[in-house]
Amino acid sequence: xxxxxxxxxxxxxxxxxxxxxxxxxxxxxxxxxxxxxxxxxxxxxxxxxxxxxxxxxxxxxxxxxxxxxxxxxxxxxxxxxxxxxxxxxxxxxxxxxxxxxxxxxxxxxxxxxxxxxxxxxxxxxxxxxxxxxxxxxxxxxxxxxxxxxxxxxxxxxxxxxxxxxxxxxxxxxxxxxxxxxxxxxxxxxxxxxxxxxxxxxxxxxxxxxxxxxxxxxxxxxxxxxxxxxxxxxxxxxxxxxxxxxxxxxxxxxxxxxxxxxxxxxxxxxxxxxxxxxxxxxxxxxxxxxxxxxxxxxxxxxxxxxxxxxxxxxxxxxxxxxx
Numbered sequence: 001x002x003x004x005x006x007x008x009x010x011x012x013x014x015x016x017x018x019x020x021x022x023x024x025x026x027x028x029x030x031x032x033x034x035x036x037x038x039x040x041x042x043x044x045x046x047x048x049x050x051x052x053x054x055x056x057x058x059x060x061x062x063x064x065x066x067x068x069x070x071x072x073x074x075x076x077x078x079x080x081x082x083x084x085x086x087x088x089x090x091x092x093x094x095x096x097x098x099x100x101x102x103x104x105x106x107x108x109x110x111x112x113x114x115x116x117x118x119x120x121x122x123x124x125x126x127x128x129x130x131x132x133x134x135x136x137x138x139x140x141x142x143x144x145x146x147x148x149x150x151x152x153x154x155x156x157x158x159x160x161x162x163x164x165x166x167x168x169x170x171x172x173x174x175x176x177x178x179x180x181x182x183x184x185x186x187x188x189x190x191x192x193x194x195x196x197x198x199x200x201x202x203x204x205x206x207x208x209x210x211x212x213x214x215x216x217x218x219x220x221x222x223x224x225x226x227x228x229x230x231x232x233x234x235x236x237x238x239x240x241x242x243x244x245x246x247x248x249x250x251x252x253x254x255x256x257x258x259x260x261x262x263x264x265x266x267x268x269x270x271x272x273x274x275x276x277x278x279x280x281x282x283x284x285x286x287x288x289x290x291x292x293x294x295x296x297x298x299x300x301x302x303x304x305x306x307x308x309x310x311x312x313x314x315x316x317x318x319x320x321x322x
Contacts, residue, residue, distance in 0.1 A: 001028035002314070003063055007035045007056075007078065008070035008092070009162050010042045015303035016068050016092075017046045019275075023307045025314055033059060033067075035075045061085035066310050068092060070302065083121040088313060091124040092306045097202050099124075104205045106131055107308035108252065109138050114316055125309060126202045128301040129153045129217065132228055134206050135253065135277050136293040139246035140232055141207065148212040148233040155195060156222040156262065157188060159297055164188065165223050172221070192220050225262025226297040233288040240284045247279055252308075256280040265294045275300040 004020065004027055006013050013032055020027055030046045032038075032053045044051040056078045061067075067082045069075070070092040079096075083089040096102045102122050103113040117123055125131060133151050140146065157164040171181055171189035181187055195217040203213055232238075247255040253276060260278040277300060281292035295301055 001026050002065045003029040003031075004066045004068065004310075005031050005033050005059065005061075005064050005082070005087070006044075006068045006070075007033040007075070008068065009036050010038050010044075011158070011162050012070050012092075012298050012302060013044055015299045016070075016306065017044050017051065019299075019303045019307040021046060024311055025307070031059075031064075033078065035071045035078055056081070061087045066090060066313075068306055068310070069095075071095070079122065086121070088117075088310075089122040090306050090310055090313075091122060092302050094124050094127045094130075094202065096122055097124040097126055097205075104202060105309060105312075106134050106206060107305055107312055108250075109134055110206055111312045111316075114313060117313070123309065123313070125302070125305055126206065127197075127199050128159070128226060128297040129155075129197075129215065129228070130199050130202045130206065131301045131305055132226060132277060132293060132295050132297070133230060134203070136228070136230055136279060136291070137207075137232060139250060139253075140238070140243055140289070141209075142246065143242060144234050144236060144238055146210050146232045146234055148214075149210055150214045150216075150231045152216040152218065152229045154218055154220045154222070154227040154229075154262075156220065156224050156226060156297065158224045159226060160219075168221060168223060188219070189221055192218055195219055222262055224296060224298070225266050226295060226301075227262050228293045229290065230293055231285070231288065231290040233285070235287065237287060238284065238289045240282060240289060243289065244282060253277045253279060259292065260294050262294050262296075266296060275304045277301075 006016050030051050034053050034055050061082045062085045064087045067087045067089045069079045079089050097104050102120050103116040104124050105113050157168040168188040175189050197217045200213050244255055247253045260280045265278050278294045283290045
């Protein structure tokens with residue numbers, strides 16, 4: 001039986017707890033580590049019971065098996081303290097993803113990299129943009145060699161922080177009521193702007209065979225749900241029917257004939273226990289293919305994939321002990 005700790009903002013912590021409840025992990029005790037204190041009305045529930053909220057200073061880390069860490073760079077000392085006490089750290093936001101001595105793992109793609117875990121007792125998920133893209137193109141790479149990959153990510157407010165969601169809502173209401181925004185404030189409502197992010201190094205750690213990769217990131221006025229336009233070019237023609245069959249056979253991918261947007265995907269998945277990556281708008285190109293991929297960047301690419309990563313670690317350890 002496992003004792004598990006979560007350190008994340010409330011919305012993500014709630015999604016991690018829900019994913020744990022639907023997982024195969026035998027969780028005995030779940031606590032929240034308050035690197036970001038919740039408000040009074042915010043409380044996490046797990047198996048119909050309230051989850052205790054504990055300050056990092058009061059944690060006895062040697063009593064815990066797994067630590068789901070979704071803090072920022074300033075919170076890394078908390079992660080180091082936990083892992084030095086023997087707790088397995090799962091870095092959900094990829095804060096440690098560029099450190100070569102820490103394995104960078106996407107469940108179902110490169111779980112063999114978990115053999116490197118013993119060095120630091122920490123494993124990282126990539127940034128959600130990389131996780132979503134890699135899961136989408138993985139079936140393609142099994143069929144054909146990709147020579148060039150171009151990815152445009154449309155980032156929702158929740159990708160930045162829960163505060164950005166509140167700012168988007170507030171700015172939208174303000175502008176609809178004819179009240180101008182503060183000129184010094186970053187505008188989120190009814191506008192788009194580029195994000196200067198470069199995750200090629202993370203991508204190369206997952207798929208080093210693809211040398212020519214381009215990522216574009218654009219902030220859009222959407223609350224939740226990330227969309228990606230992905231174009232892959234190859235030396236030979238791609239059999240799109242084979243590719244769609246591979247997607248349909250993948251348990252965490254759902255292929256659609258009609259276009260699925262972040263909003264419609266969010267409406268669908270609020271009533272589903274199992275979250276998925278949704279792919280649609282597949283177009284056959286000369287020596288290539290383009291398609292549209294959508295997922296909830298918190299519920300799927302962070303919470304659900306982090307729990308799947310913990311499951312992979314747990315079952316690997318269990319089989320080893322047996």
